[in-house]
Amino acid sequence: MSAVDQSILYTFTKSKTSPAPADMPIVTFHKNGQTYRDEVAPKSNLVVRAGIKAYPYPHLQYQCGMGKCATCATRVLSGAEHLPPPNWKEKKQLGERLDQGWRLTCQLWIEHDIELQQD
Secondary structure (H helix, E strand, O other), X not given: OOHXXXXXXXXXXXXXXXXXXXXXXXXXXXXXXXXXXXXXXXXXXXXHHHHOOOOOOOOOOOOOOOOOOOOOEEEEEEOHHHOOOOOHHHHHXXXXXXXXXXXXXXXXXXXXXXXXXEO
């Protein structure tokens, strides 16, 4: 295999196995007057990540991870336009808080930059 063929193969394989850094969503997380910011892989669930002690651990408060307790409720400050509509679990747990920008973090799979605040 020529050097050009190897370069093309490497570029193709690399693009299929790992996203380019520009494709990594940035999560900005506000808690207790502090701001934390990091990249996450596309389609990441922040509660799953916290459960394996990855960012936003140890800052994100969570418990069940199934939309039953609302411990992981966060207010979306920016990026809400990229999220799907609230599901029935969020509607049941958050009620009128949905209108104020609250979402259950355990029910979100992050694909775009987002800014969250948790009290």
